[in-house]
Amino acid sequence: MIWVxxxxxxxxxxxxxxxxxxxxxxxxxxxxLVNLAHGDxxxxxxxxxxxxxxxxxxxxxxxxxxxxxLMFALGWLLQRYLLNRTxxxxxxxxxxxxxxxxxxxxxxxxxxxxxxxxxxxxxALTTASVxxxxxxxxxxxxxxxxxxxxxxxxxxxLFYRTELGRAFRATSDDATTASLMGIKPANIFATxxxxxxxxxxxxxxxxxxRANFDPNIxxxxxxxAFEAVIIGGLGSLWGTxxxxxxxxxxxxxxAAINPEWQIxxxxxxxxxxxxxxxxxxxxxxxx
Amino acid sequence: MALLQTHGLVARYGDFQAxxxxxxxxxxxxxxxxxxxxxxxxxxxxRSIAGVLRNDAASVLLDGKPIGTRPAEEIxxxxxxxxxxxxxxxxxxxxxxxxxxxxxxxxxGGHWTLETVYxxxxxxxxxxxxxxxxxxxxxxxxxxxxxxxxxxxxxLLCDEISLGLAPVVIKDIYKAIPQIKAAGAxxxxxxxxxxxxxAVADRVYCMMEGRVTLSGTPDTLSRDxxxxxxxxxxx
Numbered sequence: 001m002i003w004v005x006x007x008x009x010x011x012x013x014x015x016x017x018x019x020x021x022x023x024x025x026x027x028x029x030x031x032x033l034v035n036l037a038h039g040d041x042x043x044x045x046x047x048x049x050x051x052x053x054x055x056x057x058x059x060x061x062x063x064x065x066x067x068x069x070l071m072f073a074l075g076w077l078l079q080r081y082l083l084n085r086t087x088x089x090x091x092x093x094x095x096x097x098x099x100x101x102x103x104x105x106x107x108x109x110x111x112x113x114x115x116x117x118x119x120x121x122x123x124a125l126t127t128a129s130v131x132x133x134x135x136x137x138x139x140x141x142x143x144x145x146x147x148x149x150x151x152x153x154x155x156x157x158l159f160y161r162t163e164l165g166r167a168f169r170a171t172s173d174d175a176t177t178a179s180l181m182g183i184k185p186a187n188i189f190a191t192x193x194x195x196x197x198x199x200x201x202x203x204x205x206x207x208x209x210r211a212n213f214d215p216n217i218x219x220x221x222x223x224x225a226f227e228a229v230i231i232g233g234l235g236s237l238w239g240t241x242x243x244x245x246x247x248x249x250x251x252x253x254x255a256a257i258n259p260e261w262q263i264x265x266x267x268x269x270x271x272x273x274x275x276x277x278x279x280x281x282x283x284x285x286x287x
Numbered sequence: 288m289a290l291l292q293t294h295g296l297v298a299r300y301g302d303f304q305a306x307x308x309x310x311x312x313x314x315x316x317x318x319x320x321x322x323x324x325x326x327x328x329x330x331x332x333x334r335s336i337a338g339v340l341r342n343d344a345a346s347v348l349l350d351g352k353p354i355g356t357r358p359a360e361e362i363x364x365x366x367x368x369x370x371x372x373x374x375x376x377x378x379x380x381x382x383x384x385x386x387x388x389x390x391x392x393x394x395x396g397g398h399w400t401l402e403t404v405y406x407x408x409x410x411x412x413x414x415x416x417x418x419x420x421x422x423x424x425x426x427x428x429x430x431x432x433x434x435x436x437x438x439x440x441x442x443l444l445c446d447e448i449s450l451g452l453a454p455v456v457i458k459d460i461y462k463a464i465p466q467i468k469a470a471g472a473x474x475x476x477x478x479x480x481x482x483x484x485x486a487v488a489d490r491v492y493c494m495m496e497g498r499v500t501l502s503g504t505p506d507t508l509s510r511d512x513x514x515x516x517x518x519x520x521x522x
Binding site for chain 1: 337338339358360363364368369377378379380387389391392438
């Protein structure tokens with residue numbers, strides 16, 4: 001029975017990794033931009049929620065709704081006035097600029113908040129659990145997984161049921177021809193990054209409630225996000241969720257065998273999938 | 288006043304100059320044909336008018352106002368639409384989504400709606416949920432034309448709409464031109480197929496090596512004039 005419990009915990013952990021990865025997947029899927037600062041932006045989101053909680057004395061679950069529009073605006077401006085300038089046939093400029101952004105963010109957070117680790121204030125909810133048959137599931141991991149599924153359902157609805165979604169897909173296919181339809185690719189890319197930052201904020205909430213964070217943990221979150229995106233197939237949102245689950249299950253199973261193997265098991269699962277399906281489990285048909 | 292005009296239009300790709308002072312004029316309710324061999328600069332002229340290539344402000348005029356430096360999305364919102372060479376359908380969009388993207392961000396009134404486009408090309412109604420790129424070349428061209436029409440343009444730029452299509456399909460596509468004109472659009476048709484272009488045009492411009500070498504109405508241009516302007520007098 002311990003294995004059922006281990007796998008269930010892994011699936012729920014996969015929800016957190018899917019949240020880390022969804023924003024990255026969205027941005028890559030639309031503009032082929034690999035944002036190396038993604039993990040640091042998640043950490044920055046956690047600090048923003050912490051500041052709001054401290055200043056306003058409100059619950060993190062309330063603070064996240066104030067943080068989301070702020071992060072959207074930051075993402076929109078970042079893409080519109082910095083990252084759009086790096087897009088083109090050469091993939092190196094966006095990598096260099098987002099790498100620089102990552103370092104700048106880490107140092108700014110160190111300067112502003114010190115290297116001390118922080119945590120969002122917890123409540124009874126964070127330690128509550130529910131019995132499902134023979135296994136016990138934490139409310140917080142369930143909320144995290146539910147949020148990941150909701151985010152992916154919402155993104156799919158946005159992509160396939162709205163005019164903005166059509167514009168996202170058209171611009172992703174061919175930005176020049178999209179501009180002949182009256183679409184402004186620069187604004188579409190900025191909106192996509194804004195939405196990615198809203199997801200980053202949700203990921204930041206659960207990161208901050210689940211564990212301690214400090215200015216230097218961004219790159220490790222980026223690696224989990226990358227692995228989930230690549231396992232799922234670049235640009236596939238449901239694939240990203242599955243990628244997160246595969247890493248989560250591999251980590252919990254690895255930890256159950258030997259606690260030292262937890263992180264390594266996730267990376268090995270990633271390498272195995274990469275070996276068997278180099279383009280991921282659900283690659284886009286027309287890349 | 289001309290609806291659309293180019294004045295001494297010059298275009299370059301890096302160091303390579305593709306257009307050398309091109310002057311053309313399109314009047315309201317008129318169809319003009321731009322003919323010329325490969326490399327004559329026809330597509331570059333279309334891309335310059337559409338704003339894909341930027342020019343001097345006053346080198347392209349719409350309603351007498353300079354638009355040469357405006358980006359494509361702004362020019363399209365002023366009533367210009369383009370059927371690009373090679374159709375350029377969006378692979379991740381269905382036929383119907385490809386048509387709907389032609390109205391992006393705008394509430395557009397006018398003759399052309401999904402229903403009237405489907406009436407013009409009935410096969411598209413049957414294939415509305417198929418991926419745009421799963422269609423035959425002729426059907427894809429119909430989608431590309433329908434997509435441009437969805438914005439109810441005043442000026443429709445058609446770049447090589449017969450390229451790579453079977454003669455019977457070309458005939459079907461060209462059958463739609465009178466209906467498009469009747470709905471109020473003025474057209475610039477770029478073609479290598481001289482006979483087809485001349486059959487629907489009110490005026491013809493012939494281009495060679497980035498310059499207009501001949502212009503006139505179809506009935507005033509002789510076969511030899513066109514031949515010389517198309518290939519050069521030495522041929």
